[in-house]
Amino acid sequence: MADREPFVHPYIPNSVPEVKRRMLDEIGAEDIEDLFEQIPERLRFKGKMGIPGPLRSECELKRHVESILLKNKTCRAYLSFLGAGCWQHYVPAVCDEINRRAEFLTAYGGEPYEDHGRFQALFEYESMMAELVDMDVVNVPTYDGAQAAATSIRMASRITGRKEALLPRTMSPERLAVIKNYCRPDIAIRLLDYDPATGELDLGDLRRKASGETAAVFFENPSYLGFVETRGDEISRVAHDSGALSVVYVDPISLGVLAPPPEYGADIVCGDIQPLGMHMNYGGGHGGFIATRDEVRFVKEYPSRLFGIATNAEGEWVFGDVAYERTSFAVREKGKEFVGTHAALWGITAGVYLALLGPRGIAELGRTIMQRTQYAMKRIAAIRGVKLQFAAPSFKEFVVNFDGTGRTVEQVNRSLFERKIFGGRDLSRDFPELGQSALYCVTEVHTKADIDALVSALNAAVQ
């Protein structure tokens, strides 16, 4: 509008012309352009960036973005049985309240004086995770579980001085891809076969491949394919016998009912904290953890920040970085791998989640999940032509095979989709040997009515 004042954006206070002028006068410059004197003309960008907007009024901005987002259909509008590494668990309101607090949301790299609360919250996160996994050291979160797995393997390699890692063929292809990328060129990744009846690791193959080269025997529990690896102690024993470390990737939400990995010999435990209070966020809710014993040879190999506790002269609890000199922050490429901005806020949130659940809650939750899962497995297995792929016990995911129905997973899922159900993850591309199989996930959010609705939709889909 012609008679409106010169434009000042709400995000840029010093655009006010008089203020600009006053500041330039203080600086002794004529024009803001002068301040860019260092950038030679030939490197100046003279064009216009092809960016829509500006949508300067928040009202228009919000409506614009909202109208795009409203094209999405949520797992509230659809009934979802997708898992495969990102899970729909219930997120308590207090988790959201805390991670949306302006202070936590916008803090960053302060010191343990003025950011005491951030340090304490992350120390407490480490401490509660430690109880869950039964280890004495846990790091401030890494990017995601895949990164935690990759770093765990690198740590094992540095600790053992060896350059090979053995991983199960059933593992998450996504996670495997990250690990391979991250371990190149230093560490060779070799895959281990599995028992087709149970999905569990083929111990014979493990024994054949474990050697003096082996830095780590890595396995998932529960596995990507949902079954529980019941012979963790034997796997660890083979690893240890060949001088390797046993590295176990766990779903932390299972640890109210499943044995913590150190009980079956794990030296390093790692995993993803998304299930502990993070919304799925289209895959944006992940954070990784690594846990070990409190031994110098382990602690010194973490690339991550490790927040520790102490008291000061006044008897106050104080916090700080443990063994900071190991990090790349301190010594650049001489540090252990690298550290940067990872997923701290999710760590705080996972702490809130564990504090809310407590020892009983986490056990009850695990039980509820297992009950619901078994109920779903039982009902689905009763559908004509449909069978469960593996006989091993499951925690919250399981593989359903449709070969006997003459339908592909894609067909089944399309039929479910029409009934507003997201069927399980199609495994036929990543695991062709499993035929037309899909990975179904059931959690505490799925009521009996939800499961029954799935079963009846599946029945219809395979008719």
Next chain:
Amino acid sequence: MADREPFVHPYIPNSVPEVKRRMLDEIGAEDIEDLFEQIPERLRFKGKMGIPGPLRSECELKRHVESILLKNKTCRAYLSFLGAGCWQHYVPAVCDEINRRAEFLTAYGGEPYEDHGRFQALFEYESMMAELVDMDVVNVPTYDGAQAAATSIRMASRITGRKEALLPRTMSPERLAVIKNYCRPDIAIRLLDYDPATGELDLGDLRRKASGETAAVFFENPSYLGFVETRGDEISRVAHDSGALSVVYVDPISLGVLAPPPEYGADIVCGDIQPLGMHMNYGGGHGGFIATRDEVRFVKEYPSRLFGIATNAEGEWVFGDVAYERTSFAVREKGKEFVGTHAALWGITAGVYLALLGPRGIAELGRTIMQRTQYAMKRIAAIRGVKLQFAAPSFKEFVVNFDGTGRTVEQVNRSLFERKIFGGRDLSRDFPELGQSALYCVTEVHTKADIDALVSALNAAVQ
């Protein structure tokens, strides 16, 4: 489940049996029942309250309530032109952020030491409202605008020692009902006629009725029916000539473009703050304000809390209750009316809103609203058989008459509803003399496309 621990609700920590026992031991009681000794058996309720639940798990609780709420259809899903005292304005995100802050959301009646921030925020609210309405005193919010209006009239009555108030017949029936209720039996409410061409107050009728009995001449600006009362100065003059006070009810969001009522003689200004940053909340977003000059005879008649500013010996800003002795908190029935829990949080929010908008924003917003409204009026008036009821200028609402279309408002609205539009408020019951008329509201949230959509739906509805 049989083997679960004794039930302890997350909201009731001391339900833990051992804790209960320990506390009872300290008290010296055997059983909690003993503590109710004062309540005679005959007054004990022995039955079960017929209440569903418990939905102890938050997961189930949330799904239950969400599933009920999702039956509602919002003014985001529908295009709404409803106003009539509750308006869809844009609510800036910072308003939500502040009024959802745990501290403000859950504080209550603390002192200006430990609740300094609450006092300051409400003092600032008063101060910014004062600039908007051009008065020196503003109260901490009352329940809603209707209450503010009723109290303003009672204040006028106490100040003048008179027992009659004159109100316009065009006013909000809802508000009028509250005023009548609240003024009984002390104050007689008499209604004034209006000019059928413009809707404005019939000055002749006013002159006839104003008398030595009149405590207050009350009018709305903009009126409930949307038009601007253009002769406020004359109305006030008549009031003053007969020794009465001029009480003006304003829509505060109009005051960036409309003259503040003291400019046309208002002694008391009142209104509702819902438009200033409150969501509609199905009618739960209201708060009332009252504003006057800083004269003892006015200040002493407020029933509300009035937060004032001062400095202390250290030069700090401090806050406190001004003239507390006038309140019912201090002197019960000897106080001015009564005070209690009203709508403080909305006051804080309105302060945030005004601080965000600033002098330019509030003026630009007023202009945008008037432009959009005039555009809508113009387009709607061009529809065959449809006419605008009143010739006076409008701020954001206006009366549309459908008599020429042969359709009732109900029919028109049903047709709009099918196109996901909420048509204007049907006035045919409250104002039968206006025929088949409806009150339409247009604000800054309505784009040209929205208005055009309405016009085309109206066209279809009246064909």
Next chain:
Amino acid sequence: MRETRPERDETDVKKGDRDVLRRFHEAKWDEPVIFELSTAGERGVLPPEVEKEIADEVGDGVSSLPESMRRKRPPALPELSQARVLRHYLRLSQETLGADLNVDVGQGTCTMKYSPKVNDQLAGMPEITELHPLQDEATVQGILEIMYNLDLFMREISGMDQFSLQPGGGSQAMANRACMIRAYHESRGDKNRDEMLTTIFSHPSDAAAAAVAGFKVITVPPGKNGYPDLEAFEKAISDRTAGLMITNPEDTGIFNPDIDRVTRMVHDAGGLCAYDQANANGMLGITRAREAGFDMCFFNLHKSFSTPHGCGGPASAALGVSRELARFLPVPIVSFDGRKYYLDYDRPDSIGKVRTWYGVPPVHLKAYSWIVALGDEGLKEVARIAVLNNNYVMKKVLEMPGASAPYGRGRYRLEQVRYSWERLRELTGVTTDDIQRRAFDFGVHYWTSHHPFVVPEPMTVEPTESYSKAELDEFLNILRHIVHEAQMEPEKVRNAPYNSVVRRIPSAPFDDPDRWAITWRAYLKKQRRERAPGGH
């Protein structure tokens, strides 16, 4: 009792903070008044501009107004960037001791219980925030269902026959009751009943709202038990008695066991009985208005039913009546015809309206959600534990030198107690106001009582069901520490607070019309005047 904590040892660690005092300091930002932060030209939020086509068609919009009705000078609002506005208010929020942040048992009569965050989350859904009250009923079935069911729950809890959720708080409910009592007597042509009975410990609004409705307020004096005895009522009741407005128990926490006799006496004299159950926390599922003979009652949803207090509203009261009085309730009533919920305005005897629309639906929603989370047994447990906590705290407070709990000595109380520090003042000169200010140094609220201070040097504590024993012990430790200080270093207590947001606040400026300043513009004017030659 130690105020500073030495180097922790394991024993300390086990005990946690349970028997040491917190070294507290409230956030202190020394934040200027928002006007002081203004810089001309800064912007916080920009409103939308209209499309060019609209501007072309209607011009600037404002010129349709006559010159006299146009604003000439823009309002002198502050000008700030968005981030600065946010920062200002975030800082003020940290300078506010919300119930979520502290062991808020010291605000007696306020029922500062936990307001579950999940309920705020639900109330923040667009499916409630973005509803207009005049939408077609078909589009608001969800919220109407909630309101309807909340009415049913309230009936169960009280024994009353119908509720209105319209009042925006307890005091408005009281005004309502008075209107309904007036309407009731009028409907019977009974014109001489202009007296409303109440008691001195009842909430000030009980008296004040009755007076607004045109009644003469008769305050029945308390007896030795802290509540009026039957003779006192006998004396007060007459054929002018319109009704009785009473709390039971009052802030003393002492339940009047004769309450049903009192209501009978009032009924016998032709009056109605209204129960103020703003705080029903100690009685949920234990005793009800019906059995005690009341014709009406109300609950503060922002107290017993957990909805947050919002610095003083928006709140909500549920106002219930007997079948006989239902026809007087304000319109509309949320009804159900077996298929759909609707707003019933067709109630010819209704007193009309007391608040715009239907009350505060987000608050109704939160109360609904809290109730279904607890169920019948849970609500009873709320009452039981609230009473347990209260008696535990009372036991411990009364062990402190100088403390007493007047009336009903040796008897248990329900959910709160109005204590007295009279003896402490006599011994040390330290008053309840001093104790209050000192309490702020440890991060808790502390409330004296409503006026008049019938109980001298009062302190009202209401522990609710929401705090653990450890938190109650912390509050008690603070009190114990202050009592100790009062004896050893009374000056220290008197000069408090030290660790709150500001130091001592003078009271004089707030009662002097030449100095009080209710707005910034008034402050500036008075400052200017004071400094002008010949000024005060």
Next chain:
Amino acid sequence: MRETRPERDETDVKKGDRDVLRRFHEAKWDEPVIFELSTAGERGVLPPEVEKEIADEVGDGVSSLPESMRRKRPPALPELSQARVLRHYLRLSQETLGADLNVDVGQGTCTMKYSPKVNDQLAGMPEITELHPLQDEATVQGILEIMYNLDLFMREISGMDQFSLQPGGGSQAMANRACMIRAYHESRGDKNRDEMLTTIFSHPSDAAAAAVAGFKVITVPPGKNGYPDLEAFEKAISDRTAGLMITNPEDTGIFNPDIDRVTRMVHDAGGLCAYDQANANGMLGITRAREAGFDMCFFNLHKSFSTPHGCGGPASAALGVSRELARFLPVPIVSFDGRKYYLDYDRPDSIGKVRTWYGVPPVHLKAYSWIVALGDEGLKEVARIAVLNNNYVMKKVLEMPGASAPYGRGRYRLEQVRYSWERLRELTGVTTDDIQRRAFDFGVHYWTSHHPFVVPEPMTVEPTESYSKAELDEFLNILRHIVHEAQMEPEKVRNAPYNSVVRRIPSAPFDDPDRWAITWRAYLKKQRRERAPGGH
């Protein structure tokens, strides 16, 4: 400079807080470690129980596990009521100085700009929070559209040809670049390139991530201008050079005007050039990676593009490459076929994956929203004002005794400066660490610099575009005050902080394996061991 403010007069009022210091105290709750708050039996949130029919059908579920795989002892998590958990974390939040709360220009290199609340609100909508990454593409068109368009915006801003939004932060983007450089040379059969060039002022991850990817890191030393001159590069470049990872400007704020010559030299030697634009705040729309000859660049969305830092993530980096390198980008890429958006996995040369799924979509959304709120002109204004603010602050800091800004004397800087207090230390003994701690007493962050401290006694300040002159002046007043104190009462500075959350923190316990305690259980064990006979 006055630290205490006398009784305000009108002049004061007008100036507001602009030339007086804030009497600040951070919230101090002295909150125990959460384990200390545990009471056996308390519950925070209850999980759902299964329906009876399910329990009847499958039993307790857990017995399907072999005994050895069942958890025997429950994890020793703390047991707290819901309100207590909330209260604990709310208190800790108040003890954290978020960017929203302070004038956060002292965290140089971090670009602590304002993160608009509307973007957080949008990112909190269930239409993004409740999406599973494997949903049918038809149901996620909205979020894919946002990601796709964000890629397009980034192309415009950088001149690069395609972006991946997968990296979860700047350091991960660096690791990515290294993988892609590796893949590029491998794809050409070029096996001898194992050296990665970088500079000492570049972010530590530039060097560290290259090392992880198997490269030998060559750190080119800076010349007198603060960046390496062309000869230095000449010397470093060879036929073993795989690539260059460089920031420009670095923390010094000095733009290397020869950058295009440097990239040409590297290209001529067969290497690739990767631009670290984590902080691009001073360059948006001013100068771009393309014109400077880079093959790759990345932006930290949590820095220049305003998304909140979240105490250190979740964050996001946008990693862009030239057309030639696009085939190496991680999978999937968000593509558009003219009708619908989809995830393209069909990229045989891709390096694969670096992070689970597709990055952090809520962060992408916030960056998208911020960019469209500003548009082309707005982004350029961001850069202009960020640079204005920085030069204003520099002018004022350099007027303070003992301050310097090494390199490029007398020249303007872009968006930040690494200062030195070396002279102040020489004069007063007060170090940058002391100044840092004292700054906390006034409610602002203060950062020294990355290691190594090439600039002695460093302080890095990055004012961004978000703060008003008044707020910059407040920060400057704080520094000026501390410098004054350093001269007058150095002990006071050295013993700081006084008004922060805790007093001095010893560093020894965190570097001693016998004392460090990374978890509560480790702390308890070490305490026990220390106290045991014969313990340390």
